[in-house]
Amino acid sequence: MQTPCIEVKNLYKHYGDIKAVDGIDLSVQSGTVFGVLGPNGAGKTTTLETLLGLKQRDGGMVRILGFDPEKDQAALRHKVSAQLQAPAVFGRLTVKELLRLFASFYHDPLPSEEVLQMVGLQEKQKAPCDSLSGGQKHRLAVALAVAANGDVVFLDEPTTGLDPQSRRQLWDVIATLRHRGRTVVLTTHYMDEAEQLCDQLVIIDAGRIIARGRPRNLLDEHFPHDVLEFDNPGFGDATLARVGELPAVADWSRETGGRVVLHSRQASATIEALQRFASEEGRRISDITMRRASLEDLFLKLTGRMIRQ
Amino acid sequence: MKSFIVLFTATAKEFIRDRSGLFWTFALPIAFIFMFGLIFSGDNQDIPFEYILPGILAMALMQLGLFGAMQFLALRERNVLRGLSITPVSRAALLGSEVLVRLLTAFVQAAVILSIGIAVFGVEFANPLHEIAILVLVGAAAFVSLGYMLICFVSTIDGGSGLAQVVQLPMMFMSGIFFPVELMPEFVQPVVRFIPLKFLADALREVMSGMGADFPLAVNVGLLTLFLGCTLLVTLKFWRWE
Numbered sequence: 389m390q391t392p393c394i395e396v397k398n399l400y401k402h403y404g405d406i407k408a409v410d411g412i413d414l415s416v417q418s419g420t421v422f423g424v425l426g427p428n429g430a431g432k433t434t435t436l437e438t439l440l441g442l443k444q445r446d447g448g449m450v451r452i453l454g455f456d457p458e459k460d461q462a463a464l465r466h467k468v469s470a471q472l473q474a475p476a477v478f479g480r481l482t483v484k485e486l487l488r489l490f491a492s493f494y495h496d497p498l499p500s501e502e503v504l505q506m507v508g509l510q511e512k513q514k515a516p517c518d519s520l521s522g523g524q525k526h527r528l529a530v531a532l533a534v535a536a537n538g539d540v541v542f543l544d545e546p547t548t549g550l551d552p553q554s555r556r557q558l559w560d561v562i563a564t565l566r567h568r569g570r571t572v573v574l575t576t577h578y579m580d581e582a583e584q585l586c587d588q589l590v591i592i593d594a595g596r597i598i599a600r601g602r603p604r605n606l607l608d609e610h611f612p613h614d615v616l617e618f619d620n621p622g623f624g625d626a627t628l629a630r631v632g633e634l635p636a637v638a639d640w641s642r643e644t645g646g647r648v649v650l651h652s653r654q655a656s657a658t659i660e661a662l663q664r665f666a667s668e669e670g671r672r673i674s675d676i677t678m679r680r681a682s683l684e685d686l687f688l689k690l691t692g693r694m695i696r697q
Numbered sequence: 698m699k700s701f702i703v704l705f706t707a708t709a710k711e712f713i714r715d716r717s718g719l720f721w722t723f724a725l726p727i728a729f730i731f732m733f734g735l736i737f738s739g740d741n742q743d744i745p746f747e748y749i750l751p752g753i754l755a756m757a758l759m760q761l762g763l764f765g766a767m768q769f770l771a772l773r774e775r776n777v778l779r780g781l782s783i784t785p786v787s788r789a790a791l792l793g794s795e796v797l798v799r800l801l802t803a804f805v806q807a808a809v810i811l812s813i814g815i816a817v818f819g820v821e822f823a824n825p826l827h828e829i830a831i832l833v834l835v836g837a838a839a840f841v842s843l844g845y846m847l848i849c850f851v852s853t854i855d856g857g858s859g860l861a862q863v864v865q866l867p868m869m870f871m872s873g874i875f876f877p878v879e880l881m882p883e884f885v886q887p888v889v890r891f892i893p894l895k896f897l898a899d900a901l902r903e904v905m906s907g908m909g910a911d912f913p914l915a916v917n918v919g920l921l922t923l924f925l926g927c928t929l930l931v932t933l934k935f936w937r938w939e
């Protein structure tokens with residue numbers, strides 16, 4: 389196995405009694421997209437900022453490209469870039485001027501035109517940065533990090549507050565970075581995004597890692613069953629109990645609004661048996677939906693809470 | 698060096714595009730010139746225009762210096778400077794370009810104020826322009842330095858502008874900019890003689906209008922330089938980027 393691009397052991401960051409980061413281990417391979425998921429206040433931003441050396445860690449080891457960001461910050465300046473907050477310097481420069489200005493500080497920046505295109509800000513290139521909307525500023529911050537063209541890019545909630553189209557566009561940006569062999573570390577609240585984008589992820593809650601792995605593997609491991617849902621066509625309690633004994637059904641429950649949920653080891657067998665059972669009972673089930681468990685379900689299972697509350 | 702030039706250009710653009718900043722640096726002093734020029738024209742010669750004009754220039758230089766630092770305070774408090782620490786952008790170069798833009802603006806300010814004095818009010822200067830220019834530079838540097846010293850001791854943007862007001866208002870009214878300090882009550886006289894803005898205003902008045910003051914020119918310039926040195930030392934001692 390190649391040496392990881394980012395290595396973190398037992399990272400701590402406390403603010404008085406608040407354990408913002410409470411013993412985190414990470415290992416990020418270069419050329420991959422690594423996700424840090426968790427609810428508000430979980431410690432995502434604090435983790436990123438301590439990894440970057442912007443906040444001093446209270447304990448643990450951090451290596452980025454072999455360097456300790458607190459001691460060798462100079463060595464990492466040209467290799468690591470980050471989008472942490474909306475750009476708030478030189479607000480009266482135009483988007484393009486600001487992008488050019490930042491790019492000019494790096495050894496081998498991406499051309500401004502290309503970056504503007506990537507984040508979808510070409511039409512705004514002549515607008516003063518101050519005049520951008522929240523989402524546009526957000527994209528500009530990502531653009532500045534991308535323009536640096538370093539080996540590692542940190543993105544703190546790159547898609548929060550974006551409209552669906554811009555979100556997709558940023559997914560493409562991240563995919564492009566990955567395609568070019570860059571390492572991306574991103575935080576997000578969006579589980580679909582993490583599933584879609586990340587090679588590896590950790591879910592953190594209250595400063596601790598509660599799950600880690602490939603998104604698909606994590607879900608298969610925690611949710612080996614398919615989830616089937618349908619409206620109760622009028623089955624009584626006794627009949628429903630018999631539904632729970634149909635082939636391949638592992639578990640079943642009744643939800644509010646008359647929905648019935650089945651956890652099936654093999655969806656096709658269960659659906660077929662269910663349809664047959666229904667017609668024997670003189671009923672029709674026309675609305676069976678099947679959904680795969682999502683990271684959202686995983687978070688709920690692990691913590692007993694929804695991720696966004 | 699290249700990156701300093703790039704930063705300087707950006708800072709200058711930023712400054713020129715700042716409408717409200719331009720208002721305070723240029724429109725306000727100009728308004729003062731015309732106000733006093735009209736009040737004390739014709740029969741009313743209580744305070745001659747030659748007395749007022751150097752005072753207005755001194756006031757303009759003070760404001761230029763004090764309020765430049767407040768923008769830097771905003772960058773610090775919004776964690777912008779902290780964020781820059783992981784980029785190749787040097788924060789010191791950013792600060793340096795800020796200061797350079799302010800000092801250059803001081804000359805533009807002086808040129809505008811003096812030109813209006815000459816063109817509209819027919820002022821004639823007692824000494825050559827380069828002597829005025831040297832004073833403008835020392836004065837601007839002293840108040841830029843004071844501004845950066847003040848922001849070492851506050852940790853909010855509001856706190857900074859509050860402190861700047863607390864410092865500049867008394868200086869404006871007690872340094873004899875608009876009327877001679879002899880007209881003020883007896884008990885404030887000893888304090889008033891040592892207000893830094895008065896050193897600058899008195900020195901400018903002597904060089905521009907040939908009017909003597911409490912101290913000889915050399916003493917005023919010396920005190921002003923001492924003030925610059927002290928504020929600079931305190932700033933260096935207590936400076937923080939975050």
Ligand SMILES: Nc1ncnc2c1ncn2[C@@H]1O[C@H](COP(=O)(O)OP(=O)(O)OP(=O)(O)O)[C@@H](O)[C@H]1O
Nearest residue numbers: 403406407408426427428429430431432433434435
């Ligand atoms: N400077 C600070 N001083 C004190 N407490 C802090 C500070 N910064 C963060 N915290 C606390 O540390 C915890 C983690 O905060 P952090 O910003 O890392 O969360 P997050 O996962 O990024 O949340 P969000 O999704 O809302 O951005 C929170 O409880 C927060 O209140």
Ligand SMILES: [Mg+2]
Nearest residue numbers: 432433434544
């Ligand atoms: Mg955060």
